[in-house]
Amino acid sequence: MFADTDRLHIAIQKNGRLADYSRDLLRDAGMRVVKGVNDLAARVENFPLDLLFVRDDDIPTFVADGVCDFGIVGGNVLEEFALGTPDAKFEIVSRLGFGRCTLKIAGKDGVEYASPASLSGKRIATSYPLIVNRFLADAGVESSIVTMNGAVELAPRLGIADFICDIVSTGATLDANGLVAFDTVYESEAVLVRAQRPVDAAKAAAAEQMLGRLEGVLATKEAKYIMLNAGSENLPAITALLPGAGAPTVLPLHGRPGQFAVHAVCQESVFWETLQKLKAAGASAILVVPIEKMMM
Ligand code: ATP
Ligand code: MG
Known part of the structure; x- marks a missing residue:
């Protein structure tokens, strides 16, 4: 083709x-x-x-x-x-x-940090000098930036810098180096x-x-297909509870007048709390199934 x-x-x-x-x-x-x-x-x-x-x-x-x-x-x-x-x-x-990770300002446990102003006149080691520079400029603070390509977390211990700005996800690396995170500079994914x-x-x-x-x-990734049964009197309350669903499909249940099956694609996560609320609103036989493929 x-x-x-x-x-x-x-x-x-x-x-x-x-x-x-x-x-x-x-x-x-x-x-x-x-x-x-x-x-x-x-x-x-x-x-x-x-x-x-x-x-x-x-x-x-x-x-x-x-x-x-x-x-x-x-x-x-x-x-x-x-x-x-x-x-x-x-x-x-x-x-x-x-x-997902976050660029954070961190420093030795015990060092004083109240706000970005605390970085004034200090040295900050980072692999992201331009992002840090923008953060400092936004805060109106002047510091000197030490650009490092790796092992940034060692800088305070080596006396190269007073603070670092580095990627943090769990915080384990900071912990292992006796560092504490003070401020968020950039949220990334x-x-x-x-x-x-x-x-x-x-x-x-x-x-x-x-x-x-x-x-x-x-x-x-988040979306689920949700199916449940409900009486017609409960349908408005139930459809209002479905997270991120468009117009649901409502089908009559054979041999049970006034009872319907509700099918909907929910674009947001379906939590246990939602299922409990649906049940409280009169839904029964609630099924939540993963969606393998979707094209809107
Ligand atoms: P390369 O060899 O390709 O240059 P790298 O060592 O620079 O790799 P990785 O450590 O593989 O990069 O990280 C790649 C990206 O993953 C980061 O730029 C960041 O966006 C993201 N990331 C998510 N969590 C973390 C984390 N805990 N530590 C580092 N990066 C993370
Ligand atoms: Mg790289």
Whole structure:
């Protein structure tokens, strides 16, 4: 269906925290990846898409330079790139819900921190100098930034810096280094980023197809199909309780006049509390089932 020159290219992390999630997302969108000639690239056999496996730091450049049409990268890495390359042409297509982490200001347990003003005149070690710089500028604070590419959490102990700004997810690394988090600088998750440059019609059509599928995969992650029975008098209260559902399907139950089956796709998480409320509102035989595929 697609000529070879119309193949899309997507850059994903080769190894690391985003690598497996990125591959899983593409696989869930029906992309069957076949091994490439080397470990830098691979081909999707049933869709006009090639994968490039790179360091996460290189993904924004690949997309902005037009080497790749798409990329999956941490919002933190993309933001740092964007601040340093204001003319870069790309757009964030969607937030992907994995790779969640927070850039936080941290310091030795016991050091005084009341507000960003406490950073005034201090040294801050980080791998995200431009994001930290913006945080300081927003707070009207002047500090000196020490850029480090790794092992940022060692900086206070080594006397290189008074504070650090680094990625925190569980806080275990901070703990292990006797550090305490004081402030949040940036909330991050993996994003799908897209190059902004004209492409021919066939490629544009393939891109739209891929985006439609990815949207479907992301939507089904939370979505559930819910089925229940209820009397007609309880239907308004019950439909009001269904989280993120559009108009539900209501079908009469055979041989039970006034009783109906209600079927609905719920776009938001369905919690036990919701089921209890539904039951209290007169629902019975409540079933919540996962949705495998969805295209809206
Ligand atoms: P690469 O070899 O590709 O340069 P890396 O070592 O720079 O990899 P990883 O540690 O694999 O990067 O993290 C990739 C991204 O995962 C981060 O930029 C961030 O967006 C996200 N992430 C989520 N949780 C964490 C965490 N606890 N620590 C570090 N990064 C995290
Ligand atoms: Mg990296």
